Amino acid sequence: MASETEGMPQGVFQCQLCAVSAPYSYVGQKPPNTRSVVLLEECYILKDPFTADRGRFLVLGSRCSICGRLVCVGPDCSLFYSKRFCLPCVRENMNAFPQEIRQDVEKRKALAKTPCGEPGSRT
Amino acid sequence: MPPPRTREGRGHREHPRAPCEEAPERWDWNHPDTRRLMEDAFFRDEDYIRQGSEECQKFWAFFERLQRFQSLKTARKEEEKDPEPCKHSIPALADLPRTYDPRYRINLSILGPDPWGSRELGRRLPPERVSEFRRALLHYLDFGQKQAFGRLAKLQRERVALPIAQYRKRILRTLREHQVVVVAGDTGCGKSTQVPQYVLAAGFSHVACTQPRRIACISLAKRVGFESLSQYGSQVGYQIRFESTRSAATKIVFLTVGLLLRQIQREPSLPQYQVLIVDEVHERHLHNDFLLGVLQRLLPRRPDLKVILMSATINITLFSSYFGGAPVVQVPGRLFPITVVYQPLEAEPTTARPEKLDPQPFLRVLEAIDKKYPPEERGDLLVFLSGVAEISAVLEAAQTYASHTQRWVVLPLHSTLAVADQDKVFDVAPPGVRKCILSTNIAETSVTIDGIRFVVDSASLSDSLLIFPRHQSFSVWAGCTCGQPAPSDSNTCESRNSAEALLPGLMKSMDVGDPRTFPFIEPPPAASLETAILYLRDQGALDSTESLTPIGSLLAQLPVDVVIGKMLILGSVFHLTEPVLTIAAALSVQSPFTRSAQSNPECAAARRPLESDQGDPFTLFNIFNSWVQVKSERSSDSRKWCRRRGIEEQRLYEMANLRRQFKDLLEDHGLLAGAQAPRPGDSHGRLRERRERQALLQLKRQHEEGGARRRKVLRLREEQEGGSSDEDAASGGRAAGHGVDIQDVKFKLRHNLEQLQAAATSAQDLTRDQMALLELVLGRGLYPQLAVPDPFNSGRKDSDQIFHTQTKQGTVLHPTCVFASSPEVLHAQKPENGPGPGSRGDKDKGSSRHQLLVFVSLLETNKPYLVNCVRIPALQSLLLFSRSLDTSGDCSRLVADGWLELQLADAESAVRLLAAALQLRAHWESILDRQLAHCTKRRLEEEEEEALTVSHKEVAALSRDLLQFMVPKIPYSLRRLTGLEVQNLYVGPQTIMATPSLPGVFGSSTLSPHPTKGGFIVTDFLTYNCLTSDTDLYSDCLRTFWTCPHCGLHMPLTPLERIAHENTCPDAPRDSLAGAEEAAPEPVQKASALQRPYRCETCQKDFVFTPTEVLRHRKQHV
Incomplete structure (x- = not known):
């Protein structure tokens, strides 16, 4: 019974930047139905809709640790560097971040301009 | 559980004990043992990834790539050291890690195997290897998250980009204000997938969405379940004839129109739904139109019921005005940039095989795509072909090409393919490889395949191929490969014929009056309704006054x-x-x-x-x-x-x-x-x-x-x-x-x-009698789908056997048919040994072994094939099943259903057989009627068990008589009438005619002349003496002297009069029915099927009781 209710949506997550939205079923650092993975931030989580495995989860987003906005994990909205930062905050405080992050943010900006760029699809 | 061990998780220095000194250089990640060691530790049953799963394999592939990637990177990395340390005023930024490490970008941590829990493992795993593995695993999980989120985001982007998305608010607003809304939009605007979701998101539940085709129900339920991110099967379900994923949690159900009609049949006010979406209303077929008619009547009674009609952008005003000017929301369709390339076929010298499709042009398309588009540019190819044979021709050639180039995966798609194989078209090709789907294009079902970029349509054009690269996903028509869907296909694609055919029956059973005067949105073509009604009459579901027969009313349910x-x-x-x-x-x-x-x-x-x-x-x-x-x-x-x-x-x-x-x-x-009730069995067994x-x-x-x-x-x-x-x-x-x-x-x-x-x-263990009865059941069930063997079959090759149905000449047996390999069992005459009893007078084909084939379906591909045949003896079967039997004056010549002529050598046995058939049919019909009447009554009154109105005895008697009826070997000839003969078959109405008074032969009723055929109506199927005959005009008055074996009467009599006398002769023994009752083999105690042996423990006695009797008995002891 417990596992039945765990999968039920608790509410709808919506990114305050890109407006992507999805029902979430859990908020916190310990995703349900799995014991071996913990999260390093308070996340909005959905049972992974792309697999039938109950233990799989999908992190939708969390709050920016500077401005507190609810943002999705999409590369155009936020990044994680030991904490979650929304991209506007990252850009405002660019120099607080190591060079790798700065480069990455620049790259994203460039990519966002060219259509159908799907970052991270090639390894 | 301790708080997440983030710090340790990242540190290199966990697992302080590392006694494993076995040279780290010998560590081989590729060795299966090494991998198993790690898997044992990290991929246990309760872990995120399980050992041996597909996920596990994917991980190792990822691991290998990561290792290669990192070995490249470390070389460069060394010199880059700390950036300037900068204390930040914002607390969140103040404690960012000084040194960059990709791990800091991952928001997950893995709780590894407890090093104290399994000392054994700790000893065998060097800590640096463990952390290497752990890091890879982290990256893998992070990668998986990114991928999944990317899919989710893409899904949403696509949904938002659909033309209908901009109309969401308007549709919902209109729906709140009106009872009926028409949503009109062309293919690709997204109405079928989106509108149901909008309605759900707006807070409606109990939504039904009808589809004309079953497969669409399934695929839409899958798609909508997927898009709405709910696990498919919980909130989104489908229900088709024999399959349902509906549950208590289901909020929206996709179902066929036919099924919804049946639900209305049961509960006319449709209380189970709040919103009804009728999709594809523009596809004008009887079911949809009938549903609209029923809804139009229902709406005033259910003011809370909302109806959305979804249609293509044709005939919109028709639907709107049928529902009192319902508002219309019109959505533009999506336009894809399409480039059309004509590739004229070179006039190649036609080779010797004109029948087989030349696959060359198709290979050239594959080649052209390979040349023009780099493999990194994804996009698959869809080829429409006209049939399965064409598909296999192209498949073979394309596969050879594919194995050569390694750039294609070729997949066939047609309805006769195994389901698992059909599903493959939805799978993705590996990088650098394209799918080439070869599909039939005759529309019965629609599926949507993502990623198609090129389409080749060869079917409509014989001299050129049409290639048009397209974007996005779109509907593909697949399904039945022949114009007339075979009924045997009916579980995958509703055979439209039969569904439509049943409609008048359904309408009758729903008491909506005459189908011809029902207020359809547009009166259906009279011909199609008439055909349907005629079909039902042929099948015995409607009687001559077009009311439902008992069997018909059951069939309607x-x-x-x-x-x-x-x-x-x-x-x-x-x-x-x-x-x-x-x-x-x-x-x-x-x-x-x-x-x-x-x-x-x-x-x-x-x-x-x-x-x-x-x-x-x-x-x-x-x-x-x-x-x-x-x-x-x-x-x-x-x-x-x-x-x-x-x-x-x-x-x-x-x-x-x-x-x-x-x-x-x-x-x-x-x-x-x-x-x-399942046998209780002992507790051991149950356990x-x-x-x-x-x-x-x-x-x-x-x-x-x-x-x-x-x-x-x-x-x-x-x-x-x-x-x-x-x-x-x-x-x-x-x-x-x-x-x-x-x-x-x-x-x-x-x-x-x-x-x-x-x-x-x-x-x-079926007895021979039971088998014979089973044949009769099949024969009567399949009637009038029957074919007669061509008289010259015995002289033909096995593969050239031909058969004629009433409407189609020269049909052949399907190659899988058992008679295709042994046609001799169908021949009326055995080649050499003369037929036993019939040999006496057989000047022309007098045989008692004529047989007919009843078949399940007629499949028309390159030839008309009979599919699933059963052979039945011709004479007796026709006498028992024919809807129309016409006789000559002495009954030796019979015409069944106006196209098969039976000529019996012996008029006396003909009359005898005919009389017996009449009796049997009446008896059979009465048993059937009572049985069916009993069923409906039982259903209405919810009466449990008891008193079958038809006793086992009666059924046993009928069975016995039927079997006996099949026995006699009477020589006769069987022949299909020619068209001219059919035209001049009947004598026509006669002005002066003496009513034959033959009590006993055809029952006691007085005979009335048939208005068109001439002769006399004996029963609703039998017309006596209406056949024109050129040979013996006077047969019905030719009398010969005869002595009754029972009473000794000696008189000149016609054969008919002879039988009439015998049937009424006071001295004749009554054998047929009376005898049967005595011989009823059914044991007496089986009177109620519910009775079971019961031993009462209180009074220590054995009984045979029904469950209710058991309860009654137990009460005595209380």
């Missing part, structure tokens, strides 16, 4: 093909339910014989013992029963057993499912005594049973979690094998789950194997 329904009903009357269930199920699924098995002599030989020379349904019957036996003895072998015989096992599973559903139907309709069941459930769950079928990546190699032998591919896909045959597991969970086995065993 059974959601099955008319023919199958008739068989089930007739079978239940003769207590042949079990075998008839199997046969009905077998005839309702696609042929289980695989294509390749047809040509394989080994398969044919292995199958031979299962073949029945009575006909194909009996062969299928044998196959199913033997398969059940194999399953119950050694279930793991059943797949092999099937493959060896060239049988697609999937079809047998479908038969089992369908058989069960038929059984439920019969029980629901009171045609079958309720499910027999064992429960354990087995649990083990099976466990297996099923494991399979579902592990091998969840989303899209898989196709393998190049597998495909090349898959094309040549489809059964391997089909089973190969299924075997994935740890060698478990998941189909077998599901089968055992769904069915009581013991019960099935019992049915299969009893099938082997």
Whole structure:
């Protein structure tokens, strides 16, 4: 019974930047139905809709640790560097971040301009 | 549980003890033992990734790539050191890690194996290797998250980009303000997938969405479930004729129009729904139009019911005005940039094989795509072809090309393909490889395949190919490969014919009056309604006044093909339910014989013992029963057993499912005594049973979690094998789950194997009489679908045997038909040995062995094929089944249904037989009527058990008489009338005619002249003496002297008068009916099927009681 209710949506997550939205079923650092993975931030989580495995989860987003906005994990909205930062905050405080992050943010900006760029699809 | 060990998780220095000194340079990540060691530690059953799962394999592939990537990177990395440390005023930024490490970008941590818990492991795993592994795993999980989120985001982007998305608010607003809304939009605007979701998101529940086709119900439910991110099967479900994923949680259900009509039939106000979406209303067929008519009447009574009509942008005002000017929301369709390339076919010298399709042009398309588009640019190819033969021709050539270039995976798509193979078109090709889907294009079903970029349409153009690169996903028509869907296909695609044919019956049963005057949105073409009504009359569902016959009213409630329904009903009357269930199920699924098995002599030989020379349904019957036996003895072998015989096992599973559903139907309709309570058995047995069941459930769950079928990546190699032998591919896909045959597991969970086995065993014990009755049941069920062998067949080659139906000449047997390999059993004359009793007067083809074929379907491809045939003796069958029988004056010449002429050598036996047939038919009909009336009554009054109005005795008597009727060997000739003869068949109305007074022959009723044929109406099917005859005009008044063997009467009499005398002769022994009753073999104590032996522990006595009697008895002791 417990596992039945765990999968039920608790509410709808919506990114305050890109407006992507999805029902979430859990908020916190310990995703349900799995014991071996913990999260390093308070996340909005959905049972992974792309697999039938109950233990799989999908992190939708969390709050920016500077401005507190609810943002999705999409590369155009936020990044994680030991904490979650929304991209506007990252850009405002660019120099607080190591060079790798700065480069990455620049790259994203460039990519966002060219259509159908799907970052991270090639390894 | 301690707080997340983030710090340690990242540090290199966990696991302080590392006694494993075995040189780290010897560490080999690629060694299976090494991997197993890590898997044992990290991929346990409770972990995120499980050992041996598909995920596990993916991880190692990722791991290898990561290692390569990192070895490249570390070389450069060394010199880059700390950036300037900068204390930040914002606290969140103040404690950012000084040194960059990619791990800091991952928001997950893995709780590894507890190093204290398993000392053993800790000793064998060097800590630096563990952290290396851990890091890789982190990256892998992060990668997975990114991928999944990317998909989710893409899904949303696509939804938002659909033209209909901008109309969401308007649609919902209009729906709140009005009861009926018309949403009009062309293909691709997204109405079918989006509107249901909008309605759900707006807070409506109990939504039904009708689709004209079953397959659309399934695929839409899948798609909408997927898009709405709810696990498919919970909130979004579908319901089609025999399948349902509906549950208590279901908020929206996709269902066929026919099914919704049946729900209305049961509950006219449709209380179970809040919103009704009728999709594709522009597809004008009777069902949809009828539904609209019913809704129009219903709406005033259900003001709270909302209706959305979705249509293409044609005829919008028609729908709007039919519902009192309902508002219309019109949505523009999506336009894809399409480039059309014509590739004229070179006029090549036509080779010797004009029939076979030349695959060359198609190969040139593949080549052209390979040349023009780099492999990184994804996009698959869809080729429309006109039939299965064309598909296999192109398939073969394309596969050769594909194996050569390694850049294509070629997949066929047509309805006769195994389901697992059909599903492959949804899988993705590996990087650098494209899918080439070869599909039939005759529309019965629609599926949407993502990623198609190129389309080749060859079917409509004979001299050029049309290639148009397209974007995005769009609908593909697939399905039936022939213009007329075969009824045997009916479980995959609703055979429109039969569905439509039943409509008038449905309308009659819903009391909406005459179908012809029903206020349809537009009156349907009169011809189609008339055809449907005529079909139902032919099938005996409507009588001559077009009211439902008892059998018709039951058929209107059974959601099955008319023919199958008739068989089930007739079978239940003769207590042949079990075998008839199997046969009905077998005839309702696609042929289980695989294509390749047809040509394989080994398969044919292995199958031979299962073949029945009575006909194909009996062969299928044998196959199913033997398969059940194999399953119950050694279930793991059943797949092999099937493959060896060239049988697609999937079809047998479908038969089992369908058989069960038929059984439920019969029980629901009171045609079958309720499910027999399973034998209680001892507690041991029950415990064992429960354990087995649990083990099976466990297996099923494991399979579902592990091998969840989303899209898989196709393998190049597998495909090349898959094309040549489809059964391997089909089973190969299924075997994935740890060698478990998941189909077998599901089968055992769904069915009581013991019960099935019992049915299969009893099938082997069917007596010859029961078999003969079964044939009669099939014969009457399939009637009037019958064919007569051509008289010259015995002189023809096996492959040239031809048959004629009433409307179609020169049909042939389907190659899988048992008679195709042994046509001699159909020949009226044995080649040499003269026919026994008939040899005396056979100047022309007087034989008693004439046979007819009744068939399940007529499949028209390159030739008209008869599919699933049963042979039946011609004379007796026609006498019993014909809807119209016309006789000559002495009854020696009979014409059945206006196209088959029977000429009996002996007029006396003709009259005798005819009289017997009349009696039998009346008797049979009365039993059937009473049985059916009983069923409906029982259903209405919810009366349990008791008093079958038709006694076993009566049925036994009828069975006996029927069997006796089949016995006589009377020589006769059988012939199909020519068109000219048919025109001049009847004498026509006569002005002066003496009414023959022949009490006893045709019953006691007085005869009235037939208004058009002439002669006299004896019963609704028999017309006496209406045939024109050029030979003996006076036969009906030719009398010869005759002495009655019983009373000694000596008089000149016509044969007819002779029989009349015999039937009324006071001294004649009454044998037929009276005798039967005495001989009724049915044991007496079986009077109620519900009675069971019962031993009362209190009074220590044994009884035979029904459950209610048991209760009554127990009360005495209280």
